[in-house]
Amino acid sequence: MANRALSEALRQIPTRVSVQPSAAERVADVLREQIVNGALRSGTRLTEETIGAALGFSRNTIREAFALLIAERLAAREPNRGVFVATPTASDIRDLYATRRLIEPAALEHGIGFSHAAVARLREVVDAAHACREHEDTAGVAQGNQEFHxxxxxxxxxxxxxxxxxxxxxxxxxxxxxxGDDPGFHVPYLDRNEAIIRDLEAGDRAGAAAALRAYLSDAEEHLLGALHHP
Structure with missing residues (x-):
């Protein structure tokens, strides 16, 4: 009986399950992109009416999209006020860097994807960021630094x-x-990216990981100092 019930239930499932994103996910994708690229800044209020009218989705869909962004910590709901683009705090910065120190150095030292091809890809990323610096393309430098990590x-x-x-x-x-996307923040770290890639090219994964741990700690302090003394 149990097998018959299971077979009957399985027959009700479409043979090809759709993997298309939901409407709420599509709205969240649009808003996320605008938040990440700086078009929607911290503290900007996100209203259901404005977004629904601009994108052509219902208020229920917009609410679902807000829930996704809130779960990602890119937006925050304030009681009796609405939903706003999140404003990171010093505590958020410390938590982000604690997470990064667990992930990135371990990936350098122990990641199973390490290979000559992977190091070559990192070299391409570093060289592209250096080229952006030479052309005074600060946005390109910032993007290159994120791509490195x-x-x-x-x-x-x-x-x-x-x-x-x-x-x-x-x-x-x-x-x-x-x-304020301080152009002076990212540029000094390009040389530290260069030092890390040289360690990797020499086969010193432990040295590269140690350098990245120190780098991340310094970047954390740099950001916390800027937050407290804008």
Whole structure:
């Protein structure tokens, strides 16, 4: 009887299950992109009416999208006021860097995706960021720096780590926007990226991991100092 019930239930499932994103996910994707690229800054109120009218979705769909962004810490709901783009705090910065120190150095030292090809990819990312610096493209430098850290995390070859890192980097963009995207912040770290890639090219994964731990701690203090003394 149990097998017959299971078979009957399975016959009700479509043979091809759709993997298309829901309407709420599509709305969240649009808003997330605008938050990450700085078009929607911390403290901006997100209203159902305005977003629904602009994107052509119902208020229920917009509410579901808000819930997704709140879960990602990119938005926050304030009682009796509404939903706003999140404003990172000093506590958020400390938590983000605690997470990064667990993920990134471990990926460098122990990631199963480490190979000559992976190191070559990191070299391409670092060289592209240097080219942006030479052309005084500060936005390109910032993007290159984030791509360096994203590529480091991918050495873990874990979809869960990749997903977690994408969320961390999205929150980091909010932090950088809060600083006013100071062009002086990212540039000094390019040389430290260069030192890390040289360690990797020499086969010194432990040295690269140690350098990245120190780098992340210094960046954390740099950001906390800027937050307290804008």
């Amino acid at each position: 994203r590529t480091v995390a991918r050495l873990a070859e874990s979809r869960r780590v990749d997903q977690l890192m994408e969320g961390v980097l999205a929150e980091m963009r909010l932090v950088f926007h809060l600083m």
